[in-house]
Amino acid sequence: MFTGIIEDLGTVNDINQEGSNLHFTITSTVTHELKIDQSVAHNGVCLTVVAIDNNEYVVTAIQETLDKTNLGTLKTGDTINLERAMKLGDRLDGHIVQGHVDQTATCTRVKEEDGSWYFTFEYDPALSNVTIEKGSITVNGVSLTVVNSKLNEFSVAIIPYTYEHTTFKNLKAGDEVNLEFDVIGKYVKRLNELRN
Missing domain, CATH: 2.40.30.20 (Elongation Factor Tu (Ef-tu); domain 3)
Structure with missing residues (x-):
């Protein structure tokens, strides 16, 4: 975990x-x-x-x-x-991440905006993974908040600290990244599928 x-x-x-x-x-x-x-x-x-x-x-x-x-x-x-891995009893500063990548995505755009950066990613919708506005997503292991959630695309806003202390400083349009969708969202989605 x-x-x-x-x-x-x-x-x-x-x-x-x-x-x-x-x-x-x-x-x-x-x-x-x-x-x-x-x-x-x-x-x-x-x-x-x-x-x-x-x-x-x-x-x-x-x-x-x-x-x-x-x-x-x-x-x-x-x-x-x-x-x-986190230690039991530590603060959960990001969100619950299993380290089990669901799929990859492609970075389609990097936009610098007044000292922060917006990265946009596109992923294959055939695997039925979803993001929600202001929900959690893990990109290359980094816990982030989704902005501009769409069917097979989303963006994340990166602050200067995260940019400098992760591989986001090296990420450019066309690069492939690992995605782990929010585990709670995956369970809710699966339960809804079983009910239908």
Whole structure:
């Protein structure tokens, strides 16, 4: 369980393929606090730490994860958003985030506006995911509030702190991002489907 409040930026140092799996070697300032078997969200994707060596650690993404996320597009040298799992009893500063990406989206527009930024994303409506105005959405692991919600498109407003301390500063139109829709909204939607 995560909150969507990014803790650190990691750097992809190496990517190794083994069968259909990809092993990512990541450098981070929080590596020294990690343990093997610990869950860490990488651009919003919950992955398990399988090895640690000094300031580097390794996580593995299986084919299903690669099919549903943007992790397969990562290259050596890329920067990613990192968040360790929340501790029971901590404040929930973002919203309830599972680290289970629902689908990807494409950034269609970045607009700077008086010291903040608006990012617009378009996603495939065939998967029946929905956003609501002022609802929660997780974009590459960052807990955000939806503005301008449409059928298969939404925007988010990014404050300077979030822009500087996440990968949003590197995001441009055409880039693919991971989306995790609000878990409560997903349950409500599913219950309504079962009633009909």
